[in-house]
Amino acid sequence: MARQATIESPLHGLMAEFDSAQALLDAAHKVRNAGYTRTDAYSPMPIHGLAEALGMKERKVAPFVLAGGIAGMFAGYGLQYWTSVIAYPLDIGGRPLHSWVSFIPVTFELTILFAAFSAGISMIVLNGLPQPYHPVFNAARFSMASSSAFFLAIEATDPKFDAGQTAAFLASLHPREVVPVDH
Amino acid sequence: MDVSQKDTQDPLGALPIITPGYSYASITDKLTALVLTKNTPAAWFAFMAVGFTLLMGLMMSLGYLLVKGIGIWGNNIPVGWAFDIINFVWWIGIGHAGTLISAILLLFKQDWRTSINRFAEAMTLFAVACALLFPLFHTGRPWLAVYWLLPYPNVMGLWPNFRSPLIWDVFAVSTYGSVSLLFWYIGLIPDLATFRDKAAKPIVKKIYGVLAMGWRGSARHWYRYETAYLILAGLSTPLVLSVHTVVSFDFAVSNLPGWHATIFPPYFVAGAVYAGFAMVLTLAIPLRAIYKLHDFITMRHLENMAKVTLVTGLIVVYGYVCEAFFGWYSGSLYEREMLRLRIFDGYYPWAYPTLLVCNFLVPQLLWIKKFRRNITVLFTVAMFVNVGMWLERFVIIVTSLSQDFLPASWAIYSPTRWDFMTFFGTIGLFTTLMFLFVRILPMISIFEMRTLLPEAATKSKPEGESH
Numbered sequence: 112m113a114r115q116a117t118i119e120s121p122l123h124g125l126m127a128e129f130d131s132a133q134a135l136l137d138a139a140h141k142v143r144n145a146g147y148t149r150t151d152a153y154s155p156m157p158i159h160g161l162a163e164a165l166g167m168k169e170r171k172v173a174p175f176v177l178a179g180g181i182a183g184m185f186a187g188y189g190l191q192y193w194t195s196v197i198a199y200p201l202d203i204g205g206r207p208l209h210s211w212v213s214f215i216p217v218t219f220e221l222t223i224l225f226a227a228f229s230a231g232i233s234m235i236v237l238n239g240l241p242q243p244y245h246p247v248f249n250a251a252r253f254s255m256a257s258s259s260a261f262f263l264a265i266e267a268t269d270p271k272f273d274a275g276q277t278a279a280f281l282a283s284l285h286p287r288e289v290v291p292v293d294h
Numbered sequence: 295m296d297v298s299q300k301d302t303q304d305p306l307g308a309l310p311i312i313t314p315g316y317s318y319a320s321i322t323d324k325l326t327a328l329v330l331t332k333n334t335p336a337a338w339f340a341f342m343a344v345g346f347t348l349l350m351g352l353m354m355s356l357g358y359l360l361v362k363g364i365g366i367w368g369n370n371i372p373v374g375w376a377f378d379i380i381n382f383v384w385w386i387g388i389g390h391a392g393t394l395i396s397a398i399l400l401l402f403k404q405d406w407r408t409s410i411n412r413f414a415e416a417m418t419l420f421a422v423a424c425a426l427l428f429p430l431f432h433t434g435r436p437w438l439a440v441y442w443l444l445p446y447p448n449v450m451g452l453w454p455n456f457r458s459p460l461i462w463d464v465f466a467v468s469t470y471g472s473v474s475l476l477f478w479y480i481g482l483i484p485d486l487a488t489f490r491d492k493a494a495k496p497i498v499k500k501i502y503g504v505l506a507m508g509w510r511g512s513a514r515h516w517y518r519y520e521t522a523y524l525i526l527a528g529l530s531t532p533l534v535l536s537v538h539t540v541v542s543f544d545f546a547v548s549n550l551p552g553w554h555a556t557i558f559p560p561y562f563v564a565g566a567v568y569a570g571f572a573m574v575l576t577l578a579i580p581l582r583a584i585y586k587l588h589d590f591i592t593m594r595h596l597e598n599m600a601k602v603t604l605v606t607g608l609i610v611v612y613g614y615v616c617e618a619f620f621g622w623y624s625g626s627l628y629e630r631e632m633l634r635l636r637i638f639d640g641y642y643p644w645a646y647p648t649l650l651v652c653n654f655l656v657p658q659l660l661w662i663k664k665f666r667r668n669i670t671v672l673f674t675v676a677m678f679v680n681v682g683m684w685l686e687r688f689v690i691i692v693t694s695l696s697q698d699f700l701p702a703s704w705a706i707y708s709p710t711r712w713d714f715m716t717f718f719g720t721i722g723l724f725t726t727l728m729f730l731f732v733r734i735l736p737m738i739s740i741f742e743m744r745t746l747l748p749e750a751a752t753k754s755k756p757e758g759e760s761h
Contacts, residue, residue, distance in 0.1 A: 146497070148432070153510055155488075156750065157516040158513070161513040162514050167514050190445060194454075206457055214456060216462040219532075222538075227529045230526050233384060241507035270418075
């Protein structure tokens with residue numbers, strides 16, 4: 112089953128399949144403790160603590176949302192100030208040109224609009240989507256990952272990766288099976 | 295299977311969110327098979343036929359409107375706003391329940407929302423689409439409306455008037471539509487991946503594959519996904535409250551008796567949620583029967599929706615009381631006369647009592663558990679609320695405008711056949727979009743249903759420790 116991983120090898124990594132969310136989570140902790148860093152887990156629904164168990168530390172979505180929201184706020188208020196006070200000053204019912212109270216609703220809406228799209232777009236871009244091809248789809252049973260199966264992959268680029276030893280290590284985690292995944 | 299461990303049972307009763315006995319595979323197969331099948335239920339064709347016919351009526355009435363102008367509608371001074379704004383507010387209000395279910399109930403960790411959030415979100419989108427048609431076509435020549443609706447550097451050097459609630463409304467509703475679409479699409483991505491993996495035909499696989507953008511359920515992806523989803527819910531919550539608040543400003547900022555009241559924002563928001571939940575019930579009950587979704591949309595869901603309907607209905611009635619009190623307490627002759635004309639002997643004496651029957655009396659049935667758990671009663675009450683909330687906007691808009699300050703300028707408004715055709719046409723548009731949606735996309739969020747299964751419960755072990 113285990114094949115030699117050389118530089119020219121088309122091997123993406125080794126993938127173990129587990130029967131339950133709990134088994135996958137436990138395996139992820141063990142893989143991390145064993146020192147593997149280039150790993151990923153695949154599940155049909157979010158499992159709390161799984162990304163952290165694999166060592167994910169990135170928290171970029173929230174800062175992007177904050178930045179987007181602040182940009183939206185300035186864009187909204189700036190647009191209204193510029194059009195009403197500078198570009199086309201128009202006396203409407205004797206109200207001041209800079210009627211800041213009236214500018215709040217649009218400022219608020221644009222804050223939400225920019226923040227929401229920052230959340231959606233940053234999630235998609237940070238996840239590297241759209242991604243037309245990924246090697247994990249080459250595994251025969253991987254199509255089950257979107258319905259009922261749980262997978263854990265250790266990639267061949269991991270510094271600790273050794274086809275034989277890693278396969279033996281994965282097999283010790285009581286998976287359903289361990290398969291090599293090609294590019 | 296002990297379902298209660300995952301708190302899927304009602305603490306007060308014994309109604310589960312999902313009928314026990316499902317696994318990841320069976321829940322996926324059942325919900326996927328609703329779409330990836332050649333067997334379309336006969337009822338689907340029946341609803342589609344009615345919806346599509348009405349939609350053709352909409353096309354015809356809008357086509358005629360573009361040729362002749364908005365003179366084909368019944369609204370004219372003093373009733374410059376009538377069916378167009380009534381229907382706009384009605385549809386926008388209906389949309390609000392979708393966001394409430396998908397965002398606010400998510401933040402409150404109400405697990406039961408999972409079975410109904412997807413189609414309620416779709417309902418929001420389609421309701422917003424129907425709503426937008428009205429102000430757009432009320433402009434008469436929508437292709438010229440762009441420069442006073444949207445700020446763009448046009449050749450005349452003109453900009454919209456940002457001191458007007460009407461322009462706030464443009465921003466509020468378009469933001470609401472865009473954010474709802476984004477929230478809905480992001481929620482769909484993992485389920486589109488399921489469809490991609492389950493579809494048998496290559497072309498179907500390809501279409502869902504493109505829409506799923508290569509989603510593979512990676513743990514890191516799920517982490518960012520959940521963060522973004524929660525943030526979107528958090529952003530949608532103030533957004534949905536702001537939208538109907540801004541819609542109410544269209545009225546409340548004016549000086550017209552019957553419109554100029556500070557109770558309007560909360561009263562409109564409650565009315566929106568009330569109308570929306572009635573519409574979710576109106577849709578959920580037939581969909582549940584047609585697609586045999588009794589295991590996922592259980593009596594628990596219907597009963598919870600009935601409770602929300604009852605509570606928001608009472609807030610709306612409180613709004614009626616406040617409105618009347620403000621009118622009387624203002625001491626203004628015009629406010630007091632408007633109330634007298636609206637409630638007793640104005641041009642439309644039938645409207646207010648009918649409104650009270652639909653929105654106040656009939657929903658009181660929902661206090662009784664037996665009625666909350668009776669499909670026929672629930673559906674009937676929901677229909678009464680649908681009608682009642684439409685009448686509420688009729689009463690607010692038409693009675694206030696038709697008889698305002700100067701008796702010499704009073705006039706009776708009556709809608710024309712084109713008004714009715716456009717209104718029923720949007721119901722056709724809504725029905726058509728809704729049934730197309732249930733045919734080609736998952737109407738229940740499959741991945742979220744998986745998280746509700748007892749086997750999805752996990753315990754994270756502290757590193758290096760073994761239990």
